[in-house]
Amino acid sequence: MKHNYYKNILNTRLGFFGLLAILLWVKNIFAYLVDFNLGIENAFQYFILFLSPIPTTIFLLSAALYVKRPKAAYISMIVISMLTTLLLFSNVIYYREFTDFITVNTMLGAGKVSSGLGESALRMFRPYDIVYWIDSIVIIVLLATKKIKMDERPVRARTSLAITSFSVFLFAANLTLAEMDRPELLKRTFSRDHIVKYLGMNVFTVYDGVQTYHANQRRAQASENDLIDVQNYVKGHQSAPNPDTFGMAKGKNVIYIHLESFQQFLIDYKLKDENGVEHEVTPFINSLYHSNETYSFSNAFHQVGSGKTSDAETMLENSFFGLSQGPLFTQLGDKNTFQAAPDILKQTQGYTSAVFHGNGGAFWNRNETYKHLGYDYFFDASYYDVTSDNSFQYGLHDKPFMEQSVQYLEHLQQPFYSKFIAVTNHYPYSQFKGDEAGFPVANTPDPTINGYFATANYLDKAVEEFFTYLKKSGLYDNSIIVMYGDHYGISNSRNKYLAELVGKSKDDWNEFDDAQMQRVPVMFHIPGQTNGKVSDTYAGQIDILPTLLHLLGVDTSNYIQLGQDLLSKDHDQVVAFRNGTVVTPKYTIIGQSVYLNETGELLNELTDEQAAEVEKARQASNTQLTMSDALTNGDLLRFYTESGLKPVNPEDYDYKNGLEKMTAIEKEKGDKSTSVYSQHGNKSTQDMYETKSYQEYYGPKEKETTQTSTSEKSE
Numbered sequence: 001m002k003h004n005y006y007k008n009i010l011n012t013r014l015g016f017f018g019l020l021a022i023l024l025w026v027k028n029i030f031a032y033l034v035d036f037n038l039g040i041e042n043a044f045q046y047f048i049l050f051l052s053p054i055p056t057t058i059f060l061l062s063a064a065l066y067v068k069r070p071k072a073a074y075i076s077m078i079v080i081s082m083l084t085t086l087l088l089f090s091n092v093i094y095y096r097e098f099t100d101f102i103t104v105n106t107m108l109g110a111g112k113v114s115s116g117l118g119e120s121a122l123r124m125f126r127p128y129d130i131v132y133w134i135d136s137i138v139i140i141v142l143l144a145t146k147k148i149k150m151d152e153r154p155v156r157a158r159t160s161l162a163i164t165s166f167s168v169f170l171f172a173a174n175l176t177l178a179e180m181d182r183p184e185l186l187k188r189t190f191s192r193d194h195i196v197k198y199l200g201m202n203v204f205t206v207y208d209g210v211q212t213y214h215a216n217q218r219r220a221q222a223s224e225n226d227l228i229d230v231q232n233y234v235k236g237h238q239s240a241p242n243p244d245t246f247g248m249a250k251g252k253n254v255i256y257i258h259l260e261s262f263q264q265f266l267i268d269y270k271l272k273d274e275n276g277v278e279h280e281v282t283p284f285i286n287s288l289y290h291s292n293e294t295y296s297f298s299n300a301f302h303q304v305g306s307g308k309t310s311d312a313e314t315m316l317e318n319s320f321f322g323l324s325q326g327p328l329f330t331q332l333g334d335k336n337t338f339q340a341a342p343d344i345l346k347q348t349q350g351y352t353s354a355v356f357h358g359n360g361g362a363f364w365n366r367n368e369t370y371k372h373l374g375y376d377y378f379f380d381a382s383y384y385d386v387t388s389d390n391s392f393q394y395g396l397h398d399k400p401f402m403e404q405s406v407q408y409l410e411h412l413q414q415p416f417y418s419k420f421i422a423v424t425n426h427y428p429y430s431q432f433k434g435d436e437a438g439f440p441v442a443n444t445p446d447p448t449i450n451g452y453f454a455t456a457n458y459l460d461k462a463v464e465e466f467f468t469y470l471k472k473s474g475l476y477d478n479s480i481i482v483m484y485g486d487h488y489g490i491s492n493s494r495n496k497y498l499a500e501l502v503g504k505s506k507d508d509w510n511e512f513d514d515a516q517m518q519r520v521p522v523m524f525h526i527p528g529q530t531n532g533k534v535s536d537t538y539a540g541q542i543d544i545l546p547t548l549l550h551l552l553g554v555d556t557s558n559y560i561q562l563g564q565d566l567l568s569k570d571h572d573q574v575v576a577f578r579n580g581t582v583v584t585p586k587y588t589i590i591g592q593s594v595y596l597n598e599t600g601e602l603l604n605e606l607t608d609e610q611a612a613e614v615e616k617a618r619q620a621s622n623t624q625l626t627m628s629d630a631l632t633n634g635d636l637l638r639f640y641t642e643s644g645l646k647p648v649n650p651e652d653y654d655y656k657n658g659l660e661k662m663t664a665i666e667k668e669k670g671d672k673s674t675s676v677y678s679q680h681g682n683k684s685t686q687d688m689y690e691t692k693s694y695q696e697y698y699g700p701k702e703k704e705t706t707q708t709s710t711s712e713k714s715e
Contacts, residue, residue: 021054021057025053027088036095038197056167056200057084060084062160062167064076067154070152085136101192101208103212104212171203174200192579222633223639226630230627230636233624239568240568242550246553247550248551248553249552252479252552253475254415255475257466258420259422259520260309260459262456264520264521265519266285266453266456268289279439284467285521288483288523292529292532294524294526297535299537303315309486309487310322316545317342318341323632333369334372349415353376354416358400359394366380377658392424394426398422398459398462407659411675411677415478430451432694434693435694436694444500446497472685472688480551481525485522495514512595515583524547537573543565547567576620576622582620
């Protein structure tokens with residue numbers, strides 16, 4: 001009897017509508033509790049969380065109730081349901097790595113980013129993901145076999161309007177409850193998690209779309225007057241160079257070595273194998289970090305957003321942040337005006353510039369963005385011998401990448417500004433097979449963490465071999481080598497599994513610990529110097545460019561750069577995260593929570609002095625981020641002329657036939673050519689590069705262990 005009762009309800013339009021609404025609600029709650037880490041703190045927040053998907057689900061599905069024709073009405077409901085599910089599921093996949101939600105700008109740039117992902121996209125799926133789609137499949141089958149029959153009777157307009165109105169009322173109630181627990185939720189968005197937690201995924205997407213529209217409008221309406229506030233901020237924020245270090249590396253080549261996904265905790269870290277024997281993970285990088293020829297920073301933090309590696313590059317080249325929504329490289333890299341490091345050094349110091357990267361040039365839209373930044377050459381995967389044996393989905397492994405780069409590096413005219421983007425220490429952090437196998441894996445429930453140390457060790461060996469070549473070729477003594485970690489390698493969602501390896505308790509791990517783990521190494525290695533040291537100055541990636549230019553003896557007072565010289569006594573040590581978190585030497589400020597760095601204690605009650613210090617840090621962070629967003633969203637550098645730089649014309653750059661172009665310049669310059677190739681009597685230095693496998697370094701391992709991660713990407 002009950003079976004027939006429920007069957008009869010499902011055979012009505014309102015019954016079918018109710019079924020889809022319940023299934024969508026269940027999928028949202030499943031995602032919120034299983035795949036998202038929304039930081040639910042109490043029963044009231046759980047109540048809001050369970051309520052939040054209902055209003056928009058009813059509102060969206062109710063649109064189909066106004067359709068009179070049966071077939072069209074049912075198809076409309078199913079399409080709305082599947083599109084809503086697709087939005088939810090896409091965010092689930094995205095969140096698994098980025099610990100963030102998909103923005104409209106990210107959607108718009110998805111094609112350019114996905115072109116470089118390859119097989120890694122498949123690795124982001126989980127067996128239980130069928131939960132998100134099985135209901136749609138079953139319902140379509142039930143309709144096709146007429147187990148659920150279409151109701152020929154249309155829903156009365158008054159009923160449809162009542163349901164839509166009810167959804168609006170529910171949303172108003174949801175928003176009221178959210179504002180009670182989080183005042184000014186939509187005005188002061190400290191985290192996207194808050195919008196999803198309190199109002200649901202659908203509202204977040206609409207909210208983000210509105211924000212994106214306004215940002216695009218601001219860019220279209222921007223004028224020279226908008227630049228005044230930025231200029232005033234820069235003039236008041238700039239730090240005077242340290243006279244002891246200014247010009248220390250003047251005229252030297254710049255060699256950036258990009259330490260992919262390399263976190264600060266790897267420095268000096270020793271991993272215990274199954275027998276309790278300790279293995280130093282990155283011995284060579286450690287030696288550079290502690291060298292008296294290196295200015296190293298132990299409290300440097302990455303400041304990237306969803307643009308990850310490309311955001312780090314944005315800061316290194318320009319000293320302003322990536323976008324608050326989506327990657328700047330893919331959204332504005334081929335549109336905006338820049339006054340970036342390669343162009344500054346070219347126009348003022350006569351530098352040649354080049355990027356080396358063993359992945360496709362279209363990844364992160366680099367092949368277009370680099371032209372706008374003023375890079376003379378870009379050697380992407382098309383310049384390398386890439387095979388299935390020496391690469392993975394993110395490009396050429398680091399050892400062959402560094403070795404093969406020499407054939408191009410040796411033809412660059414000096415002084416040059418160069419960047420080498422390593423990739424092997426990147427998801428999936430797979431343990432090597434064959435001759436490269438041997439470094440121990442960690443023993444945690446997470447294979448991503450387990451393999452992370454072996455790929456970091458491989459990167460360390462690649463950097464060591466590259467340094468050996470630099471010394472043999474003569475480049476070493478005439479260069480400043482800057483090494484930096486671009487972003488985290490272990491995401492916040494996995495940090496609890498890492499806790500015991502870094503001397504912490506899994507049960508006590510919290511958001512403060514997550515913030516502290518965002519440290520990345522920053523090192524300025526200057527051969528011949530003896531006053532280098534490890535500094536505890538609090539720093540961000542946005543500070544790297546002013547520091548480098550001052551070391552090169554370049555006056556930055558006329559450039560729009562939002563960072564400060566790390567070696568300056570005036571450096572203010574307020575580190576702004578792209579997600580709104582602020583770190584100072586004394587405090588870590590996460591949303592409304594304030595932690596004392598010295599003890600990790602959450603300060604429930606602030607003294608007047610503490611409150612003033614925290615507010616000052618918040619204001620400094622907010623102002624810096626606001627200035628950056630104004631600069632980028634409004635493309636304000638197109639109006640700036642005080643730098644004296646001529647605008648970059650991207651049409652002047654073509655990254656094909658780079659080697660042929662460099663050899664032609666060598667011939668044209670003749671005896672005046674300054675390339676390494678010319679300095680060695682027009683003979684190649686490639687034979688100076690020596691590379692060895694792990695087995696050749698340490699000998700064969702008795703039992704080879706291989707590990708393949710099943711977790712997500714971290715580019």
